[in-house]
Amino acid sequence: MKIKITLTILLLAGMAVIYSACKKSDTTASNGPALNESDVSSAVALDIAQSLFGGYGGLNFAGGLNTAGGFAVKQHTQGRLLHDLSNPLCGLTVDTTLSATVTGGKDTTASVSGHINFSFICTNDVLSGFTTNDDLSISISTPALSLAAKINEQLSMNAIDPTDDNSDLILKGTLNSSGVYNYKTGTKKSGTRTFNYVLTSLVLDPNGDGDIVSGSATFTTKGTGTLGTWNFIGSIKFLGDHKATITINKKSYTVDLRTGAIV
Numbered sequence: 001m002k003i004k005i006t007l008t009i010l011l012l013a014g015m016a017v018i019y020s021a022c023k024k025s026d027t028t029a030s031n032g033p034a035l036n037e038s039d040v041s042s043a044v045a046l047d048i049a050q051s052l053f054g055g056y057g058g059l060n061f062a063g064g065l066n067t068a069g070g071f072a073v074k075q076h077t078q079g080r081l082l083h084d085l086s087n088p089l090c091g092l093t094v095d096t097t098l099s100a101t102v103t104g105g106k107d108t109t110a111s112v113s114g115h116i117n118f119s120f121i122c123t124n125d126v127l128s129g130f131t132t133n134d135d136l137s138i139s140i141s142t143p144a145l146s147l148a149a150k151i152n153e154q155l156s157m158n159a160i161d162p163t164d165d166n167s168d169l170i171l172k173g174t175l176n177s178s179g180v181y182n183y184k185t186g187t188k189k190s191g192t193r194t195f196n197y198v199l200t201s202l203v204l205d206p207n208g209d210g211d212i213v214s215g216s217a218t219f220t221t222k223g224t225g226t227l228g229t230w231n232f233i234g235s236i237k238f239l240g241d242h243k244a245t246i247t248i249n250k251k252s253y254t255v256d257l258r259t260g261a262i263v
Contacts, residue, residue: 035228041246041253042260044219044236047195049257051151051175053210061157061171062210090122110140121158129158129169144186149179155199168213171202181225191225202238212238212257 035043053062094116101111114136121129133154140147155173175197182190202215215238222231234248242257253262 033228035230037232037234037248037251038253038262039228040221040230040232040248041234041255042262044195044221044234044246045244045255045257046260047177047221048175048197048217048219048236049210049242051153051177051195051197052171060210061155061204090120090125090127093117093119104142106143108142110138112136112138123162126162128162129156131156144184145181146184147179147181149177152176157204160203166206169204169206171204171215172199174198183226188226191223191227193221193223193225195219195221197236205240211240211242212244213240214238 053060096117097113097115099111099113101109103109114134116132116134116136118130118132118134120127121131134152136151138147138149138151153173153175155171155175157169157171159167159169161167176195178192178194180190180192197217197219199217200215202217203213205211205213217236217238218234219236220233223229232248234246237245237247239245239254243254243263244257245252245254247253255262
């Protein structure tokens, strides 16, 4: 039951992101311009925050070491399933597929399917971290829009001090997402978007609601469509307080990771 509820919440969050993008695009010409570094910095800030903290349907790393702690392995006549587990066992590895669909209104659906693999890590019999390798497909269909997206995460999270329940956490690895969207009505242009990240020892506050205290990342991103076209590489320096400095073509912008606003 918990896996179903969790996925429902994440899918609805993903739908909210898409609806927000559609609303913004209503004021944009059908043939989008080439986006500049400032525009793309805002898009990168929103994308990496949504990707790491559950907005697109993947794991929500704001939960710290409890991110994967709600899942375990249960034997079933049809194979291994995920189920609730309050205290994960040291060395436990979960390798499973999933599939879920929710309805958000008339002719509106969202679904997620794919593969999840994660392993818990312990130090002296104390849970100290986990690794995850997720490969998920997400689709959303409304009367006005359809979206097909893919997310791949190869990440590890570890406590700096496993004996301290309030220890900061280190997150590193790679994160990739891509999507194709199509408008079913009007003249707005369909398009694509791709974001690829390499994360270098991001420090997360376990009590900071997904706040990245420090660390850095590099990225590549490209896209086409109603909002415009772009193709950039750049870097991110995380500052804490849900903010980061994003640099593209030697131009730097401090951006709010929750809103995408340049501050």
